Amino acid sequence: MSFESSEFCRLDMKWILGFGVLIGTMGYYWWKKSQYTNTGASDGKIPKGSLGWPLIGETLSFIACGYSSRPVSFMEKRRSLYGKVFKSHLLGRPIIVSTDPDVNKVVLQNNGSIFIPYYPKSITELLGKSSILQMNGSLQKRVHGLIGGFLRSPQLKAKVTKQMELSIGLSMNTWKDKKLIYIQEETRNIAFEVLVKVLMSVNPGEDLEFFKREYREFIKGLICFPIKLPGSQLYKSLKAKERLLKLVRNIVEEKKFKLDKEGKLDTIKDVVEVLLCDAGEDGNEIQRLPLDSSEENMELKRRKIQLSQEYVWTDYISLPFTQNVINETLRMGNIINAVWRKALKDIEIKGYLIPKEWCVLASFGSVHMDDKNYENPCQFDPWRWQKKQEQSGTTSKNFTPFGGGQRLCPGLELSRLEVSIFLHHLVTRYRWMAEEDFIVNFPTVKMKHKMLITVTPIST
Ligand code: HEM
Structure with a gap:
């Protein structure tokens, strides 16, 4: 190439680059402006906030x-700048973030008609189109009702209780010799075993180990960059899902074959059978005991031994202080810290406009960790729940670990029951000292060092 032509090329490149930057900047400002003003009649009422950088917005x-150790700090910073409801741009979408319990309540209560679930792409890719979180209208209601009816049924709870006792017994019997226990691993294994049993009647063995392994890989991709290239986390998680689905399909096919052959099932054993038979049962009332001290678990155990009685599932959830401990854990743990929705039409809540097609992030974590709703929110204080009834700040709109409205988690009672059983056997069999540890919130909530404890058996 001659001197002139390479010089021309350099000049040309400068122009192209300069022009590119100009177009890019104009595009950015046009794009930003359009996000402020594309709402026609309702212009000007979109909550304040920043849309951040082009494309990536405020995602980073x-x-x-x-x-970080304080995931709600993203919300807190913006809440102090713009108010309880603000605008942002996350994971490729303009979004309205609500840390206001009243706004969250309206979002949860208007599922289907105004808001539909709208989770980040990695989540929807992994869960797939047939996930209940992607169902709407009458289909969602029907599937929710079937699953909920089954999960709340006293028969299932009785069965889960026996299984939990068995699994916990097997696990805790080995603790005497170990002394050092990674409590997170133990509880995860127990919960997983019981869940897979409840969903598909899978017993400990090769299949269960396969499920555990693949599920671990699957869950890693729930919040990640939505890139599906070989080697990426999403790709690996999708492959794990394929392998999981293959096994699930086999299990469902076997059950279907049996059902077709025999015409009906004598007893319904798991969620898959519920869906195949399309039947469910309603839950019953829980009797609460008047005790309210931390000794209640010991008291229950002594009573059971004295009367030579087996535990029934209602025993475990009748202990009010234990329920307070679980409430406080859910409040601070924020396992599901927010739900994601999309507005089907323009809607105004408390003076904030949420334009059609915009995404809404109803942040539960921010409400649970707000000192306006909970005094000293960073302090683990189960006693605060004893005053719950009198405290105006601790009403149900301020406490939504299981969501609300039509999509309220159907596994709510079962989860609480499982934790109650675990806590009962833990506090009545062992004393423990915990090593220092802290919560990691991404991509799922867990303890950084798997929560190491040193246990000492207690005699009763
Ligand atoms: C501590 C444990 C759990 C927490 C914190 C939790 C939390 C939640 C939340 C917040 C939602 C609402 C999602 C939304 O509105 O978009 C939800 C939905 C759901 N949960 Fe749970 N969950 C837990 C355990 C379980 C268990 C054990 C099961 C089943 C055995 C379960 C099954 C479901 C289902 C099927 C839905 C979808 C409901 C629908 O969209 O109609 N959950 N859960």
Whole structure:
């Protein structure tokens, strides 16, 4: 290439680059402006906030806060700048973030008609189109009703209780010799075993180990960059899902074959059978005991031994202080810290406009960790729940670990029951000292060092 032509090329490149930057900047400002003004008649009422950088918006600080020990700091910072409801741009979408319990309540209560679930792409890719979180209208209601009816049924709870006792017994019997226990691993294994049993009647063995292994890989991709190339986390998780589905399909086919052959099932054993038979049962009332001290678990155990009685599932959830401990754990743990929705039409809540097609992030974590709703929110204080009835700040709109409205978690009672059983056997069999540890919130909530404890058996 001659001097002139390479010089021309350099000049040309400068022009192209300069032009590119100009177009890019104009595009950015046009794009930003359009996000403020594309709402026609309702212009000007969109909550305040920043849309951040083109394309990535404020995603990087959102994720960085998620990895920190205080994931709600992303919300807190913006709440102090713009108010309880603010605008942002996350994971490729303009979004309205609500840390206001009243707004969250309206979002939860208007499922289907105004808001539909709208989770990040990695989640929807992994859960797939047939996930209940992607169902709407009458189909969602029907599937929710079937699953909920089954999960709340006293028969299932009785069965889960026996299984939990068995699993916990096997696990805790080995603790005497170990002394050092990774409590997170133990509880995860127990909960997983019981869940897979409840869903598909899978017993300990090769299949269960396969489920555990693949599920671990699957869950890693729930919040990640939505890139499906070989080697990426999403790709690996999708492959794990394929392998999981293959096994699930085999299990369902076997059950179907049996059902077709025999015409009906004598007893319904798991969620898959509920869905195949399309039948469910309603839950019953829980009797609460008047005790309210931390000794209640010991008291229950002594009573059971004295009367030579077996535990029934209602025993475990009748202990009010234990329920307070679980409430407080759910409040601070924020396992599901927010739900994601999309507005089907323009809607105004408390003076905030949520334009059609915009995404809404109803942040439960921010409400649970707000000192306006909970005094000293960073302090683990189960006693606060004893005053719950009198405290105006601790009403149900301020406590939504299981969501609300039509999509209220159907596994709510079962989860609480499982934790109650575990806590009962833990506090009545062992004393423990915990090593220092802290919560990691991304991509799922867990303890950084798997929560190591040193246990000492107690005699009763
Ligand atoms: C501590 C444990 C759990 C927590 C914190 C939790 C939390 C939640 C939340 C917040 C939602 C609402 C999602 C939304 O509105 O978009 C939900 C939905 C759901 N949960 Fe749970 N959950 C737990 C355990 C379980 C268990 C054990 C099961 C089943 C055995 C379960 C099954 C479901 C289902 C099927 C839905 C979808 C309901 C629908 O969209 O109609 N959950 N859960």
